[in-house]
Structure formats: structure tokens, C-alpha cells
Amino acid sequence: MVYSFPEEVLEYVFAFLSSDKDRNAVSLVCKSWYEIERWCRRRVFIGNCYAVSPQIMIRRFPEVRAVKIKGKPHFADFNLVPERWGAYVYPWISAMARSYPWLEEIKLKRMVVTDESLELISKSFKNFKVLSLSSCEGFTTDGLSSIAANCRNLRELDLRESEVEDLSGHWLSHFPDNFTSLVSLNMSCLGSEVSFSALERLISRCPNLKTLRLNRAVPVEKLASLLRRAPQLVEFGTGACSTEIRTDIFSNLVEAFSGCKHLESLSGFWDVVPAYLPAMYCVCSRITKLNLSYATVQSPDLVELISQCSNLKCLWVLDYIEDAGLKALSSYCKDLQELRVFPSDPYSAEPNVSLTEQGLVTVSAGCPKLQSVLYFCRQMSNAALIAIARNRPNLLRFRLCIIEPQAPDYLTLEPLDTGFGAIVEHCKELRRLSLSGLLTDRVFEYIGTHAKKLEMLSLAFAGDSDLGLHHVLSGCESLRKLEIRDCPFGDRALLANAAKLETMRSLWMSSCSVSYGACKLLGQKMPNLNVEVIDERGPPDSRPESISVEKLYVYRTVAGPRADKPDFVWTMDEDGALRFS
Amino acid sequence: MSSEITKELLESETSGVLKTELTLGLPGDSLVQKSGIKRGFSDVDLKLANYDQAESQPPPQAQVVGWPPVRSYRKNLIKNCKYVKVGVDGAPYLRKIDLEILSSYQDLLTAMGDMFTCLTICHVLNERKLMDSANGEEYVPTYEDKDGDWMLVGDVPWKMFVESCKRLRLMTSSEAIGLGAAAPSTPSKGSSTSC
Numbered sequence: 001m002v003y004s005f006p007e008e009v010l011e012y013v014f015a016f017l018s019s020d021k022d023r024n025a026v027s028l029v030c031k032s033w034y035e036i037e038r039w040c041r042r043r044v045f046i047g048n049c050y051a052v053s054p055q056i057m058i059r060r061f062p063e064v065r066a067v068k069i070k071g072k073p074h075f076a077d078f079n080l081v082p083e084r085w086g087a088y089v090y091p092w093i094s095a096m097a098r099s100y101p102w103l104e105e106i107k108l109k110r111m112v113v114t115d116e117s118l119e120l121i122s123k124s125f126k127n128f129k130v131l132s133l134s135s136c137e138g139f140t141t142d143g144l145s146s147i148a149a150n151c152r153n154l155r156e157l158d159l160r161e162s163e164v165e166d167l168s169g170h171w172l173s174h175f176p177d178n179f180t181s182l183v184s185l186n187m188s189c190l191g192s193e194v195s196f197s198a199l200e201r202l203i204s205r206c207p208n209l210k211t212l213r214l215n216r217a218v219p220v221e222k223l224a225s226l227l228r229r230a231p232q233l234v235e236f237g238t239g240a241c242s243t244e245i246r247t248d249i250f251s252n253l254v255e256a257f258s259g260c261k262h263l264e265s266l267s268g269f270w271d272v273v274p275a276y277l278p279a280m281y282c283v284c285s286r287i288t289k290l291n292l293s294y295a296t297v298q299s300p301d302l303v304e305l306i307s308q309c310s311n312l313k314c315l316w317v318l319d320y321i322e323d324a325g326l327k328a329l330s331s332y333c334k335d336l337q338e339l340r341v342f343p344s345d346p347y348s349a350e351p352n353v354s355l356t357e358q359g360l361v362t363v364s365a366g367c368p369k370l371q372s373v374l375y376f377c378r379q380m381s382n383a384a385l386i387a388i389a390r391n392r393p394n395l396l397r398f399r400l401c402i403i404e405p406q407a408p409d410y411l412t413l414e415p416l417d418t419g420f421g422a423i424v425e426h427c428k429e430l431r432r433l434s435l436s437g438l439l440t441d442r443v444f445e446y447i448g449t450h451a452k453k454l455e456m457l458s459l460a461f462a463g464d465s466d467l468g469l470h471h472v473l474s475g476c477e478s479l480r481k482l483e484i485r486d487c488p489f490g491d492r493a494l495l496a497n498a499a500k501l502e503t504m505r506s507l508w509m510s511s512c513s514v515s516y517g518a519c520k521l522l523g524q525k526m527p528n529l530n531v532e533v534i535d536e537r538g539p540p541d542s543r544p545e546s547i548s549v550e551k552l553y554v555y556r557t558v559a560g561p562r563a564d565k566p567d568f569v570w571t572m573d574e575d576g577a578l579r580f581s
Numbered sequence: 582m583s584s585e586i587t588k589e590l591l592e593s594e595t596s597g598v599l600k601t602e603l604t605l606g607l608p609g610d611s612l613v614q615k616s617g618i619k620r621g622f623s624d625v626d627l628k629l630a631n632y633d634q635a636e637s638q639p640p641p642q643a644q645v646v647g648w649p650p651v652r653s654y655r656k657n658l659i660k661n662c663k664y665v666k667v668g669v670d671g672a673p674y675l676r677k678i679d680l681e682i683l684s685s686y687q688d689l690l691t692a693m694g695d696m697f698t699c700l701t702i703c704h705v706l707n708e709r710k711l712m713d714s715a716n717g718e719e720y721v722p723t724y725e726d727k728d729g730d731w732m733l734v735g736d737v738p739w740k741m742f743v744e745s746c747k748r749l750r751l752m753t754s755s756e757a758i759g760l761g762a763a764a765p766s767t768p769s770k771g772s773s774t775s776c
């Protein structure tokens with residue numbers, strides 16, 4: 001039956017399929033569908049840059065317009081992955097420059113991007129539109145100058161959370177005078193001051209600008225002028241708002257904000273003087289996303305602002321909000337879907353704010369649509385976790401960080417096994433979970449039994465034995481990413497569940513009890529995995545095989561062992577020998 | 582298969598005996614028969630980790646790398662916090678150290694000694710050095726200042742140093758010769774006393 005459809009018809013139908021899962025399914029139906037699909041796939045997502053090579057991607061999908069590539073493991077965000085580990089984007093750019101002249105979009109996360117790569121991007125793709133560098137590093141503002149100067153059709157430049165060597169703010173001035181296509185600019189991670197007049201002129205001549213996230217260096221007294229030139233903005237991030245409050249600045253700001261009828265998202269607010277917050281009240285009722293995680297203001301001022309945001313869906317805030325503020329949140333913001341509470345003083349042993357487990361319980365009770373939580377706090381109880389689980393069975397992401405490692409239930413001094421057990425038992429759609437506090441192997445038994453939709457699990461200082469790891473690897477059917485630090489998990493669970501690792505994207509284990517011998521064995525037995533030992537102490541061969549490795553990163557791949565390893569990474573080989581790059 | 586493994590692991594934990602007879606349980610296959618390896622890893626002489634000799638408890642909170650899991654840019658922006666990278670000549674890793682929690686050059690040396698555990702502090706006259714007792718190599722702390730120049734640590738008042746320091750490097754003594762503002766007439770610098 002399928003052969004009666006001409007290719008063009010199938011191709012037309014396939015064009016309606018945007019999800020990778022659907023396209024992958026289509027490509028498995030038969031050879032001709034595989035062929036048709038691969039020629040018309042325009043977007044490719046590569047979850048691990050070492051799982052596949054640029055050549056393999058290009059060979060299969062010759063007509064790609066948009067790529068998204070992720071590099072370093074997530075724990076790189078917390079300095080657990082050493083410098084010079086890898087995730088270089090240049091080989092990808094260089095290969096795509098040759099084969100994808102019509103490439104429009106490059107989105108990268110946790111990759112090392114050099115100025116050379118940026119220059120190559122700017123010169124190779126004539127219709128380049130979108131550059132998004134999330135948590136990347138390795139480039140300077142000179143690289144941005146190349147992008148600004150050469151990408152005539154650029155729509156998006158998003159540098160979120162990247163570490164950029166900031167040589168000067170001059171890069172912005174490289175956008176040509178006839179450049180008008182900008183839709184989105186996020187420069188919030190940069191330090192240097194850009195030329196304000198260049199910024200004003202850029203904004204004035206880009207009528208489609210919807211997102212503008214300024215950096216800290218833009219002072220509050222300059223905001224009004226920018227907003228007046230871009231009243232169509234949907235997403236806006238301020239710079240520092242620390243200038244002493246003055247009536248004229250304030251009233252200008254009020255006027256400018258009231259002209260912005262389409263604003264939905266606000267961020268920035270570095271060092272904000274609380275007296276400026278009321279200038280935003282006029283837009284609050286339309287705001288759906290609010291990032292106050294740099295605003296070091298106290299709870300009452302936060303509540304004043306939040307209480308006006310009846311349509312708020314997503315709030316990122318510091319723990320200055322305290323339990324009282326979260327109570328207000330739960331009563332004013334009934335549409336809330338995502339809450340992230342960050343610690344204002346993560347290293348002090350004593351709490352500096354009155355934020356406890358109670359705040360989260362209250363929000364879980366009052367916000368029926370809450371599905372995504374990231375919460376830092378200093379105390380937790382099983383009772384609270386059970387309440388949260390019962391209140392919110394619709395949770396998708398639950399990341400709890402109790403600041404003191406291995407902190408028990410503060411009421412009963414018991415482990416928090418039953419609390420987290422309730423979370424996985426009630427929240428049947430849970431996709432992401434991060435645990436903390438005192439936890440035994442029992443919590444992993446609960447997780448293995450109930451968390452059938454769990455895709456990503458993060459563990460630290462948890463568990464008693466290999467049984468814990470075994471429960472997770474044998475029970476969590478949907479598991480794709482597992483990251484573990486400082487847990488007493490060793491060889492047996494890992495080796496007994498070796499096949500499971502091929503069904504996952506990656507496994508990270510650092511400061512655990514996996515021996516070098518076991519790593520070698522795993523590498524021998526599983527040719528489709530790269531089993532990489534990261535060790536500062538020199539070649540693992542120079543120590544007894546029973547000694548635990550410092551860090552282990554295991555991932556499935558069709559590209560074979562890495563060719564670009566630094567001198568502290570070793571791939572466990574099929575031959576049982578150490579492979580150096 | 583999985584329940585058998587669970588049972589074995591449970592039994593071995595409760596009996597206190599670590600069993601080594603656990604085959605590599607790849608579902609539904611016969612293990613890959615490579616020459617020299619017959620039956621999973623029970624034939625391989627692995628000494629399994631003994632958890633009674635577990636690594637020591639995690640050190641006090643402030644010293645645990647990457648905990649709590651807060652991104653660097655958040656740490657530097659919120660708290661009065663100044664993280665700078667620290668490297669050692671010849672070592673592959675860079676580390677990060679928060680200068681704000683230290684109050685003196687002595688604190689800094691101590692922190693660096695803690696961080697790179699193979700190095701010990703060694704004082705000779707007014708010099709501040711660290712030594713690797715394994716190879717006798719001496720390291721001198723140096724830093725890159727705001728202007729991009731590499732200077733010897735210790736010449737300016739502590740607060741001024743914290744303000745201007747962009748990154749630190751422990752250089753071998755030989756590399757560090759000619760750095761910074763050492764005046765040739767100062768007797769303490771350039772002396773070659775071993776410690």
C-alpha cells in the first residue's frame with residue numbers, strides 16, 4: 001500500500017512531523033520511508049556530542065537547517081568536570097560549514113566554543129538566523145563581533161549563562177547600520193558595558209525585537225529610553241537597578257513600562273533597590289515568567305510584586321522570599337507551574353532566612369498546576385515530603401537540595417526514604433528527580449519500584465551499598481541520565497546491569513567505589529559504550545586494580561572512543577588495554 | 582534475572598559476606614566468548630571494594646567541591662564572593678578558590694595546601710612557597726592581575742590583592758624567576774635555600 005504514494009506526497013506528510021521521536025519511528029517503517037525521511041529532516045538534536053560524529057550525522061541527514069548539540073555532563077555545572085575535559089564544537093562547525101551551507105540555527109549547551117568557531121559560523125552560513133550558547137565557554141567578545149558583523153539575517157543571539165571572556169563591550173557596535181532582523185538578544189551573562197547609543201540605535205531599527213535581556217552594566221536610569229524604543233517587547237531583562245532612587249528616574253520608568261502592552265517575562269534586577277519594584281506594577285497582571293533570583297530584596301517587597309502577578313506561571317527567586325512569601329505566592333498565583341528557590345547564602349552553617357520545608361508544602365497545596373520544583377532549604381521532614389506528594393501527584397520535576405549533606409528528617413532524625421518514596425509513588429509522571437538528605441538503600445527500592453517514567457536522577461551522599469544502585473538500574477525503565485557523586489556504589493551493581501547502560505544516554509559516577517578493574521571489564525564487555533575513567537592521579541594502570549577510580553563517565557556511542565581526550569581521561573577498551581588518544 | 586541478583590545482593594549484605602560469585606547478567610545471551618575470558622567476571626581476580634573501609638565521611642560542607650550544587654555565576658553574584666581559578670604547573674586540573682572567605686596570605690597558602698594535597702607549605706625567611714615532598718619541586722604562588730600581568734603573591738595588602746586578582750597559579754620556582762616587582766636588592770627573594 002505504501003508504495004502507491006509518490007515520494008513527494010510522503011515527504012509532504014512527513015513535513016508535519018516535528019518531534020524527533022515521530023521521525024525516528026517513521027524512519028524505521030521501511031527502507032524507502034527511511035530514505036525519504038532522512039532527506040527531509042531539517043532539525044537534529046544531539047544529546048551527547050560524543051555519541052555520534054559530525055560525519056555520521058551529515059551522511060544520514062544531508063539537508064539539515066537546525067542543530068542542537070549538548071556537550072559536557074550536567075555535573076560540569078558544579079565544577080565536577082575538570083577543565084580541558086572536552087566538548088569542543090569546532091569539529092562540528094567545520095564539518096557543517098562544508099556540508100550544510102543553508103544551516104540556519106545552532107544551539108549548544110555545555111560546549112567549548114572558540115572565537116575561531118564563531119568566526120567560522122559567521123562566514124559559512126549565508127542564511128544564519130539563530131545562535132544559542134547555553135552554559136558554554138571558551139570564547140571572547142571578539143567572537144561575538146564576528147557574529148554581529150557578518151550574520152546579516154541574524155534573528156537570535158542568546159548567550160544564557162555562558163562564561164565569556166569579556167574583552168570589551170565594543171562587539172555590539174559591529175552590527176551594521178542596515179541590520180534590522182533581530183528578534184531576540186540575551187547578553188545577560190556579559191560584564192562589560194556596551195556602547196549605549198549603539199544599543200539604542202540597534203533596538204530602534206529592529207521592529208521585530210521580542211526578547212531583550214540586558215547585562216548588569218546597563219544602569220536603571222537608562223532603561224526607560226530602551227523600553228520606549230521597543231514597546232513591543234515580550235521578554236525583558238533589566239541590568240543592575242542599584243542607583244539611588246530618584247523621582248525622575250522612577251517616573252520615567254513607570255511611563256516606559258506602561259507603554260509595554262505585551263510584556264510577559266521579566267528578569268535581571270541585580271542589586272535592585274526595592275523602591276524601583278513598584279515601577280513594574282503596571283505590567284504585572286500580564287507577567288507569566290518572573291526571574292528574581294538576583295534580587296536581594298526582602299520578603300515583604302517580593303510579596304508586594306508577586307501579589308500583583310495573578311497570571312504567573314514561572315517564578316525563580318532567592319530564599320529571601322521565606323515561608324511567608326511562599327504562602328502569599330500560593331494564594332495569589334494559582335496558575336503557577338514552576339518554582340525555583342535559590343539559596344542566598346549557601347555556605348553558612350546557620351540559616352540566614354526563615355525558609356523551611358513549610359514554604360514548599362504550602363505552595364504544593366495552593367498551586368494545583370505546580371509541576372516543576374527546584375528548592376534549596378536547610379531542613380526537611382518525611383511528613384512534609386509525603387504532604388507534597390499527596391498534594392501534587394502531577395509533579396514532573398522535583399529537585400530538592402537540603403544544604404547539609406546527609407541531613408536527616410529534622411523532626412524524627414530518620415532517613416528521608418519514606419518521604420521521597422511517597423514522591424515517586426504518588427507522582428507517577430515524574431521525569432526528573434534530585435535527592436538530598438540522609439538516604440538509605442530503601443529509597444532506591446522505592447524509586448526502582450515506582451519511578452517508571454523517571455528519565456533523569458541525581459544523587460549525592462546517598463545509599464548504603466550496591467543494592468541501591470541495582471534497584472535504580474534494574475527498576476527505572478525510562479532512565480536516560482544518571483548522575484551520582486559520593487555514594488557507596490561499586491562494581492557489582494554496575495556490572496550486573498551493564499546492558500542497561502546501553503539504553504541510557506549516560507552515567508556519571510564520581511567519588512564512588514567503582515574499581516579500575518570493574519571499569520576495564522565494563523569496557524571489554526560493552527563495545528557500544530565509551531567507558532571513560534577520569535583521574536587526576538595519573539594512569540590508572542599505575543595503581544592496583546581494586547583502587548576506586550576518581551570519576552567515571554559511561555555513555556553509549558556509535559562514534560567509537562574519543563579522539564580528543566585530555567591526558568587525565570582514559571577509555572576502557574575492547575582489548576582490555578588502556579587507550580590513549 | 583533481576584530478582585535473583587537482588588536476592589544475592591541482599592543476602593550478601595545481611596550475612597556480612599561479600600560474595601564474589603556473581604555472573605555478569607546480560608539478559609538472554611551467552612557471554613561473549615573472548616579468548617582467555619570464560620564466564621563473566623567471577624574468574625577475574627577482582628578485589629571487590631570493602632565498604633567497611635569506606636572513604637571518610639564527606640568533609641565539612643564548605644570544603645566539598647560542587648556542594649551545594651549552585652552554579653558559579655550565582656555564587657559570584659549573590660554572596661560577597663570571589664572565585665578565582667587556581668592552577669599548578671604540571672598538574673592537569675584547575676581548581677577554584679573563594680578569596681572572600683580567606684583573610685590573609687597565610688590563609689591562602691593553607692587553602693592551597695589543602696586543595697593540592699601533595700604540597701606542603703614551607704617558609705623560608707619571608708618567602709611563601711609550597712613544596713611537593715614527592716619530587717622536591719618548589720612552587721611559588723603567582724597571580725594574574727586586572728591588567729593581565731603575572732605577579733608574585735604577597736607584595737600588596739591583602740584586600741588590594743583580592744580586588745585585583747583574576748586567577749592564581751602555583752609556578753615552579755624556576756618558572757617564576759623574573760616575575761612581579763621583586764627588587765634585586767631584597768635579600769629574601771632569589772635566595773636558593775631548600776626546605
